[in-house]
Amino acid sequence: MMTELPPRRRALRWTLAIGAAVMAGWAISGTGVGPASLLAGREGAADIISGLFPPDLDGDLLSRVAVAALETVQISVAAMVLSMAIGLPLALLIAANVEAPRWISGVARGTATLLRSVHELLWALLFVAAVGLGPAAGVYAIGLHSAGVVAKLCSEQLEAVDRAPVETMKLTGGSRLTCALLGILPQARANIASQLLYQWECAIRSSIVIGFVGAGGIGQALAIALRLFRYQELATLIAAVAILVVCVDRMSKSLRGRLGATTRWMAPVRPSYERSTP
Amino acid sequence: MMTELPPRRRALRWTLAIGAAVMAGWAISGTGVGPASLLAGREGAADIISGLFPPDLDGDLLSRVAVAALETVQISVAAMVLSMAIGLPLALLIAANVEAPRWISGVARGTATLLRSVHELLWALLFVAAVGLGPAAGVYAIGLHSAGVVAKLCSEQLEAVDRAPVETMKLTGGSRLTCALLGILPQARANIASQLLYQWECAIRSSIVIGFVGAGGIGQALAIALRLFRYQELATLIAAVAILVVCVDRMSKSLRGRLGATTRWMAPVRPSYERSTP
Amino acid sequence: MRIELADVTVRFGDQTVLEDIHLTVAAGERVALLGPSGAGKTTLLRVIVGAVPPVTGWIRVDGLDPFGSRSEVTALRRSIGCVRQRDDLVPGMTARTNILAAAAYQWRLIDWLTVLRGAVPRRYVRRLTELARRHEIEQLLPASVERLSGGQRQRVALVRALLTEPLLLLADEATSGLDPVRAAEVIEHLLQTEATVVATTHDLAVASCFERVVALRHGRVVFDGAVPEADDLSRIYGRALVAERVT
Amino acid sequence: MRIELADVTVRFGDQTVLEDIHLTVAAGERVALLGPSGAGKTTLLRVIVGAVPPVTGWIRVDGLDPFGSRSEVTALRRSIGCVRQRDDLVPGMTARTNILAAAAYQWRLIDWLTVLRGAVPRRYVRRLTELARRHEIEQLLPASVERLSGGQRQRVALVRALLTEPLLLLADEATSGLDPVRAAEVIEHLLQTEATVVATTHDLAVASCFERVVALRHGRVVFDGAVPEADDLSRIYGRALVAERVT
Amino acid sequence: QRTADEPLHVGVIPNISPDQQRAHYEPFRAYLEGRLQRKVELFVAADYAGVVTALTAKKIDLAYLGGLSYVQAREKSAVTPLVSEVDQETGTPEYLAAIVVPKDSSARSVRDVVARGSRFAFGDVSSTSGSLYPRAMIVEAGARCEPGDLTRCPPLKSVRFTGGHDATARAVLSGSVDAGGIELRILHRLERQGTVPKGGLRVVGTHKVMGYPWVAREGLDGNIRSAITDAFLAIKDAKLLDLLRAKAYVRVSGVHYADVRTKAAELGLLAEQGR
Numbered sequence A, B: 001m002m003t004e005l006p007p008r009r010r011a012l013r014w015t016l017a018i019g020a021a022v023m024a025g026w027a028i029s030g031t032g033v034g035p036a037s038l039l040a041g042r043e044g045a046a047d048i049i050s051g052l053f054p055p056d057l058d059g060d061l062l063s064r065v066a067v068a069a070l071e072t073v074q075i076s077v078a079a080m081v082l083s084m085a086i087g088l089p090l091a092l093l094i095a096a097n098v099e100a101p102r103w104i105s106g107v108a109r110g111t112a113t114l115l116r117s118v119h120e121l122l123w124a125l126l127f128v129a130a131v132g133l134g135p136a137a138g139v140y141a142i143g144l145h146s147a148g149v150v151a152k153l154c155s156e157q158l159e160a161v162d163r164a165p166v167e168t169m170k171l172t173g174g175s176r177l178t179c180a181l182l183g184i185l186p187q188a189r190a191n192i193a194s195q196l197l198y199q200w201e202c203a204i205r206s207s208i209v210i211g212f213v214g215a216g217g218i219g220q221a222l223a224i225a226l227r228l229f230r231y232q233e234l235a236t237l238i239a240a241v242a243i244l245v246v247c248v249d250r251m252s253k254s255l256r257g258r259l260g261a262t263t264r265w266m267a268p269v270r271p272s273y274e275r276s277t278p
Numbered sequence C, D: 001m002r003i004e005l006a007d008v009t010v011r012f013g014d015q016t017v018l019e020d021i022h023l024t025v026a027a028g029e030r031v032a033l034l035g036p037s038g039a040g041k042t043t044l045l046r047v048i049v050g051a052v053p054p055v056t057g058w059i060r061v062d063g064l065d066p067f068g069s070r071s072e073v074t075a076l077r078r079s080i081g082c083v084r085q086r087d088d089l090v091p092g093m094t095a096r097t098n099i100l101a102a103a104a105y106q107w108r109l110i111d112w113l114t115v116l117r118g119a120v121p122r123r124y125v126r127r128l129t130e131l132a133r134r135h136e137i138e139q140l141l142p143a144s145v146e147r148l149s150g151g152q153r154q155r156v157a158l159v160r161a162l163l164t165e166p167l168l169l170l171a172d173e174a175t176s177g178l179d180p181v182r183a184a185e186v187i188e189h190l191l192q193t194e195a196t197v198v199a200t201t202h203d204l205a206v207a208s209c210f211e212r213v214v215a216l217r218h219g220r221v222v223f224d225g226a227v228p229e230a231d232d233l234s235r236i237y238g239r240a241l242v243a244e245r246v247t
Numbered sequence E: 001q002r003t004a005d006e007p008l009h010v011g012v013i014p015n016i017s018p019d020q021q022r023a024h025y026e027p028f029r030a031y032l033e034g035r036l037q038r039k040v041e042l043f044v045a046a047d048y049a050g051v052v053t054a055l056t057a058k059k060i061d062l063a064y065l066g067g068l069s070y071v072q073a074r075e076k077s078a079v080t081p082l083v084s085e086v087d088q089e090t091g092t093p094e095y096l097a098a099i100v101v102p103k104d105s106s107a108r109s110v111r112d113v114v115a116r117g118s119r120f121a122f123g124d125v126s127s128t129s130g131s132l133y134p135r136a137m138i139v140e141a142g143a144r145c146e147p148g149d150l151t152r153c154p155p156l157k158s159v160r161f162t163g164g165h166d167a168t169a170r171a172v173l174s175g176s177v178d179a180g181g182i183e184l185r186i187l188h189r190l191e192r193q194g195t196v197p198k199g200g201l202r203v204v205g206t207h208k209v210m211g212y213p214w215v216a217r218e219g220l221d222g223n224i225r226s227a228i229t230d231a232f233l234a235i236k237d238a239k240l241l242d243l244l245r246a247k248a249y250v251r252v253s254g255v256h257y258a259d260v261r262t263k264a265a266e267l268g269l270l271a272e273q274g275r
Ligand SMILES: Nc1ncnc2c1ncn2[C@@H]1O[C@H](COP(=O)(O)OP(=O)(O)OP(=O)(O)O)[C@@H](O)[C@H]1O
Pocket: C012, C017, C035, C036, C037, C038, C039, C040, C041, C042, C043, C044, C085, D146, D147, D148, D149, D150, D151, D152, D177
């Protein structure tokens, strides 16, 4: 950032910066994004938004949404179990500081990339053919995709740990396994936990796409509401998803605090200690 | 992990562990996931997979795919510009160690949660109404959703930095802004860069969903191929997405190396130094 | 800056780390803080700077409460320089930026731009050059701090603390990791400044350069006065052995 | 373990950090490594343990090449104990687990389970208890290492290095941050072990406890012999001042 | 394969549902279960592709599909249509696909739309009335659509897929396209709901479309098939019929969908490679 760089690297940096700027310009002008069109279209958007209000709060619907939300949680939890079972071992193999043999980590990296570059929707197609319509297909689809993402994100968290403690273990004879389990994992666990909770959030949201396979849950209800243009119902469902996401986000925040990922910050400016004048 | 805990926290930990296990069991049994059904259905899956081969490598199709890929890149880059413009400032406000005033960071957190808990598909709906069909709607949809994710993931990266250097700045009079810019950001920048690249990857994948509502790019081609069961064409398109994802992943890996996020690891076991016997 | 602590007690959980500390340091006084490991030296410094809130007590630094209103705290902290026991340079930045960052609250826009370009803002050129020369880190300024050796990092941290010409200097083992020559030079420099200095140390040779020595043990002040004699030392460290070892 | 280095040169970029080092340490010998900050002491230790590859040279530790085949390297490293200059305890684990982790490569399944339960595996109970008592960290074992003071961390790192009863002990400023009483005890302990010891230090009192002192300056060996005299010291540090300061 | 006491798996795509009731097919499921004397499991999916895939993989026994989806499934596996509904608007098993333009457009016919090189919007690719028939209509009116690349139909300036009928309606209304293909009864429904202002869209051409069939999978036992057919034909309950948006049910067979099939094959909407 603020280094006096040798001229060669400096030139490279400028080239990259200019390249990025040009690319952004090309993308923005090419897609016709701009405030003008947004302004012009605000009525259309306002129409849709006003269509969402008031959300449908009919008792019958609410109880169905509650059931659907439970189903969504069920699907997403099962998907997470699958994605952790596959993704976490891959993450360990991929992380550079775990030093798995190069070809194994290459294979693991390839697998993870494959898993996550195939969209949930396409996985869903495959599993519908295998296990039929229903939640199981959704679980496999979300789980596999998410395994790829878990592998990537968690391996990066593993790589981000302080290397001194791990190096010491290694230099005094620690094997790769013990270094990974006792040196790297304990440092990364809080961040890994929060990445996993984020993935759970994603799995909840993905279940919308998975309405495709009739997997049930809010996803299906949303897909149907969308298909049938029931905007007020849609609003209720969006709110339900948002509530689930907020819950997971809260859990994530408190867990991070507990595991010490967030800096337990400095003293409050005004502590509540008794002040006695001397 | 391996602490001798006071009995109260120990009980809590057990409760949590058992709770998680029960939940996983409930989810798995409830969704009917299991090896039996997968085995039973392997033929259906095999059918689909064999349908994918050989991928359609017809010259005309390839050139169309290339154009679509370029469009996808365009959409995703524009979306990233939008999501960085919105998401990064939010991330700064959210991160606990930046210590933005509580109400501001609360609002920022709420905004981010809202942005990301609404699925791209639903944002797309809104923006199609506002700016009409086409890539612009896709850019807004992906960009807004992704801004919420950027805010969350990057704020966590900011929170994960070593707190000692920041505390020193703070204790010797640094303002919140200078602590954030000179103490927190430089430590987190490699991980933030890699999270942004990951988001780019996600934007590329999201454009698939958005293709379903007419935003163009590979997404649209995929939607068509999927709906018309043109599996060989589908295979080509999946491969195209995978190639884009791999490219971004490569960039991410090399950038992380450059910025020093990955532990520049210990000496190779066999260095290439000259060995002279004494 | 005058430091006044009255009746300060600090607890972490049920462990009492500082108990009933009464201490006054006059403006411009130089105090060495001695004591065995775990005595509470670092904690005492952190209380003074407002980083660890005591459970009871009354603290004023130059009449300002380090746990007071935000403006009070900010004003106070801007006249403080810290060298901390734990390594606290920002990784990934050069030594130069690390040092300049200590003064970032005074930066104007032009300074930000200068630092972004990797150069030193004009208003800091003289002072930085002088300090860097004095502590022989000129060569190291453009290097990323990860590349530095332990003693080099220590000197960078020291120069950083001195850059803003603080009125109160809190130095937590500022000479650990430095060879005897450097250590002497550093102490000499600290004592030359006009600042009030509170420095912890385990090096009795270093302590003997200070006009006043305060010793902690188990969170209590067990000695306060001029350089301690051998029997004071055994009171501080709880063993006669000390007298033997320190020739 | 016998250490042999011949013609070892280390460069970082275009900076030569060690030049033409020839050094032989007999099995069981105890060597203190002196030298000003940045002289290359830490780098030398890292070369011996196989963490920094030299550009030229020949290195053998007990006949094994620290840059040799994986099995050779592993066998070698398992008999090495390290106390590093930079703080390197694993954050988020207790002091006890940190210490036990040093022996993790010898753990059997039962040990893993015991440690997971937060207890000490039977085969380490005696040794850990003894070491912890000797360095007075028994109370600290169940605490998370973030809570410890600088000197407490240093002692935990030391006990960790000693747990496996290494044959070669590389101690990089193992006494920095320790009060004189503790420092003396630590050195006494190091010198009591059967291991070959190579210890860097800036404390001349500590160096004087070693039978042999090797001094580096600008990456070259400038002194090798018994405890240096005042004029040797000024050769090592480049200033006469040293002699004055060290009483 | 399946034994008699295994539940019947039924896949449904919510096409249009009555205004008052939501896509809540429980009464239908209960009815079917009662008539067939066997358990019925209902899967409501949001997309044809999933249901067709499951049907051809024999993972579901009975599915409610659009005409186009049926012929697509027919390409891959020997599925048979059993019954189709009598439309509430037309009173026949056929309903109408339409091409619409904004009310102030000067186009009077599909031919105008094509000749002017309009920007055109289809709904979902696999929709019979939102994609197949509108495409057939513009081809009839002179457009040269490519079977390989569905997004090129010169002289039309551009061709897009909006993903759904309401999106098409909105796109045409807002002027982001000049014309679009839509299912007529859905357009009417949108007008009733107020989503589309009455008269905001003008119909310039319509085409009859054979109604949605209920399709049995390949190899489903003949007795069950006829039991299902009878169950549909016997629905008298007005509420149930309303839920299913039908006046009544009629028996259908493959020949009723021959036209759909030819058109789909011509226009490239059938997978070329077959199975
Ligand atoms: N954040 C904390 N949580 C719990 N206990 C703490 C914390 N910080 C310090 N302590 C405990 O407080 C006591 C005093 O710590 P302090 O760091 O002040 O010691 P010190 O005098 O600086 O010792 P040293 O010379 O080893 O640096 C120690 O026993 C330490 O374990």
